Amino acid sequence: MIKKLFVIIGLALAVPVVPCLGIDQFPNGFHNGGIGPCEGCHSKAQKAPETGSSPAAPGDSPSPDAGRGMFNGQDSGSTCLICHTAPKGQKVPSGYFVATSNDDLAGGLPPGQMTPGGDFAWLRKSYRWPTQDSGTVKDGQSPGDRHGHNIIAAQFGYNYDFSNVTAPNGDYPSDRLTCTSCHDPHGSYRRLADGSFSTSGAIPIIASGSLKSSPMPDANHALGSYRLLAGKGYSPAIAGSSVVFNADPPAAVAPDKYNRAESKHGDTRVAYGSDMSEWCRNCHQPHSHPTGNKAQISAAMAKEYNSYIASGDMNGSRTTSYSSLVPFEVGSKDYTELKRLAGNGGEYGDLNGPSAGENIMCLTCHRAHAGGWDAITRWNTKSELIVYDGKFPGSDSGAPSYIAQGRTSAETRKAYYDRPADSFAVYQRGLCSKCHAKD
Ligand code: HEC
Numbered sequence: 305m306i307k308k309l310f311v312i313i314g315l316a317l318a319v320p321v322v323p324c325l326g327i328d329q330f331p332n333g334f335h336n337g338g339i340g341p342c343e344g345c346h347s348k349a350q351k352a353p354e355t356g357s358s359p360a361a362p363g364d365s366p367s368p369d370a371g372r373g374m375f376n377g378q379d380s381g382s383t384c385l386i387c388h389t390a391p392k393g394q395k396v397p398s399g400y401f402v403a404t405s406n407d408d409l410a411g412g413l414p415p416g417q418m419t420p421g422g423d424f425a426w427l428r429k430s431y432r433w434p435t436q437d438s439g440t441v442k443d444g445q446s447p448g449d450r451h452g453h454n455i456i457a458a459q460f461g462y463n464y465d466f467s468n469v470t471a472p473n474g475d476y477p478s479d480r481l482t483c484t485s486c487h488d489p490h491g492s493y494r495r496l497a498d499g500s501f502s503t504s505g506a507i508p509i510i511a512s513g514s515l516k517s518s519p520m521p522d523a524n525h526a527l528g529s530y531r532l533l534a535g536k537g538y539s540p541a542i543a544g545s546s547v548v549f550n551a552d553p554p555a556a557v558a559p560d561k562y563n564r565a566e567s568k569h570g571d572t573r574v575a576y577g578s579d580m581s582e583w584c585r586n587c588h589q590p591h592s593h594p595t596g597n598k599a600q601i602s603a604a605m606a607k608e609y610n611s612y613i614a615s616g617d618m619n620g621s622r623t624t625s626y627s628s629l630v631p632f633e634v635g636s637k638d639y640t641e642l643k644r645l646a647g648n649g650g651e652y653g654d655l656n657g658p659s660a661g662e663n664i665m666c667l668t669c670h671r672a673h674a675g676g677w678d679a680i681t682r683w684n685t686k687s688e689l690i691v692y693d694g695k696f697p698g699s700d701s702g703a704p705s706y707i708a709q710g711r712t713s714a715e716t717r718k719a720y721y722d723r724p725a726d727s728f729a730v731y732q733r734g735l736c737s738k739c740h741a742k743d
Pocket residue numbers: 306307309310313339340341342343344345346352353354355356357359360380484489490540541542
């Protein structure tokens with residue numbers, strides 16, 4: 305099947321794909337919700353690998369170049385990052401870049417890309433600080449490994465997690481984790497008109513299914529799954545087929561411009577619909593907090609979310625209460641509604657908070673890729689205060705070291721996607737209180 309596609313798409317490919325320097329290189333998209341031009345990922349020097357042959361797994365390669373004949377990059381993850389790393393000097397968020405280049409972290413600068421999933425360069429940021437515990441000075445720490453999914457991409461210096469041997473509460477091997485563990489590189493999962501997913505080529509993918517501007521599927525046209533995420537039956541090749549997904553991709557819609565700094569009332573809203581927690585469970589069993597399609601927000605809790613503006617300020621209203629630091633699922637697969645909700649604060653879209661029956665999910669508290677805090681949480685859950693004396697805590701802001709936690713205030717601010725400190729209270733507590741304000 306793939307071979308047939310190779311022939312068809314190969315013919316259509318008059319223009320060679322050059323590893324990119326900027327987003328203008330792909331005015332017409334690259335994956336477009338499905339399988340992109342082969343030579344964007346597979347090197348021309350050698351033909352694409354035969355179906356059934358075992359693909360290069362970086363963990364297996366005796367030499368780091370062993371996979372080179374097959375991929376444009378040193379391994380599959382590096383191949384993705386050739387296009388998905390911001391080019392050197394690109395410090396402001398832009399397009400589909402999900403990692404800041406190493407050069408731009410020099411001198412202690414924070415990662416600069418602000419997609420909903422987050423910037424993988426946070427994995428390179430390790431912090432230590434002196435902390436006082438019952439009179440004893442100890443070393444507080446927040447190692448880079450804790451800040452995200454440690455993807456293997458040797459060419460870009462990303463290595464697997466050394467402390468988690470498998471996915472916590474799961475079996476997926478950490479030394480086989482990369483982009484294609486979650487995303488299908490060939491984008492075969494497609495959303496049909498009835499909202500179900502298929503990998504059959506009978507109904508072709510016509511576009512990305514992730515965006516507010518995406519078309520709607522119909523009887524003869526399918527869309528790519530949300531963010532090319534893999535679904536039922538997917539067996540990440542890099543894991544040697546030891547893992548098989550049993551949940552389909554989630555229902556969600558991102559705004560067209562999703563990689564941006566967030567101003568005071570300008571949160572980037574991905575309209576999460578349903579099935580995200582169920583999808584994460586392909587690799588993790590959930591921990592203690594209720595989460596998923598059935599973890600519904602009660603009327604009383606919705607009221608708390610909607611009233612909550614900041615610690616001590618419960619004067620908010622539903623129409624402006626959405627926070628991208630505490631997103632939720634609306635409990636729907638109605639894409640007309642999801643497309644209406646997705647947006648950027650004041651620009652368009654909708655910042656409505658939840659109503660009763662909508663639900664909490666893994667991404668309420670976590671990011672999917674990486675971020676500034678341990679356990680990839682959206683805010684620092686290891687500190688009582690996330691804003692101290694009106695400023696983002698940092699070694700340079702006058703905050704005590706156990707609150708600054710080894711960061712600079714600029715790093716802390718970036719980890720909150722550049723929103724101003726005055727979007728919070730002068731002494732702001734953690735955001736569990738968006739739903740549990742009374743605690
Ligand atoms: C976005 C990057 C990307 C594009 C575009 C791409 N491939 Fe692949 N391909 C991969 C990766 C990565 C693997 C390794 C297996 C894996 O990780 O799933 C792979 C593996 C393969 C394999 C081995 C069997 C398999 O499915 O695992 C074949 C055959 C193949 N690709 C053919 C193609 C053809 C033909 C095209 C163009 C029509 C294409 N690929 C486009 C990334 C890509």
